[in-house]
Structures are given as structure tokens and as C-alpha cells.
Amino acid sequence: MTPVVYTCEKCFQPFERAPKPGGFRFCSHHCANQHAYKVGRGELLPFAEIGARIGYMAKRLEVTPRTIREALIRHSLFRLWYSRRYKKCASPMVGPSSATIASNVATSPSAESVPLLAGPTNCGD
DSSP, X not given: OOXXXXXXXXXXXXXXXXXXXXXXXXXXXXHHTTOOOSSOHHHXXXXXXXXXXXXXXXXXXXXXXXXXXXXXXXXXXXXXXXXXXXXXXXXXXXXXXXXHHHHHHOOSHHHHHSOOOOOOOOSOO
């Protein structure tokens, strides 16, 4: 087959490749990976601060959940999002005293012999 000349969408340099039905958009993997990102840090920061679900962010920003996850990692927001999304306690109403109250209610000998696994929480206390 005779090669076809394409023009790279990133660097605008002509390059030759064997023809294919859809053609080629980029001359190399390097140019293909330099595309503009769909979601910016400013758009993600409010969602990361409240620990919103990835599916919710994806719908609001009209992208896929994978794009959201990759953008959180790329913009160094994943750790912030993760810490807000998965808090140590079940709800804002639960405090460090809830485990003590639960252990005082236990009446069976087998329940009293189990060590208390709940420790201090990071729920604003």
C-alpha cells in the first residue's frame, strides 16, 4: 500500500502512514498524550472538598467517571477527596462516645469479652 500523508493535530507536522478508514490524528504517542484536559483543578476543588461521589461529579461536569478519577489524581486532589469521602465515622452525629455507649449496652458474656475496636474519630471532635 502506498503511504498517505496526514497532518498532526498537535504539532501540525506532516507524517506518512499506511491508510486506514478513520485516518490518523497525531504523528506520535507523545503528541497524542498532549491533548487538553477536560476537567480543570478549579472545577474539581469544590467537589473534592465535600467528598462528592465520582458519579455525581461526572454527571455535573458531563464527563465519564474515569475522567474524574484521572483528573483528581492529575491535579493532586485525590488524597483530599478520599479523606473527605471516606471519613472514620458513620455520620456527623456519631462521636467518640458512641463506642463507649455501645459497649455499656452489651449484656451477653461473649459480647463483653470482645475488645472495643472503635477508637478516636476525625469527625470534628
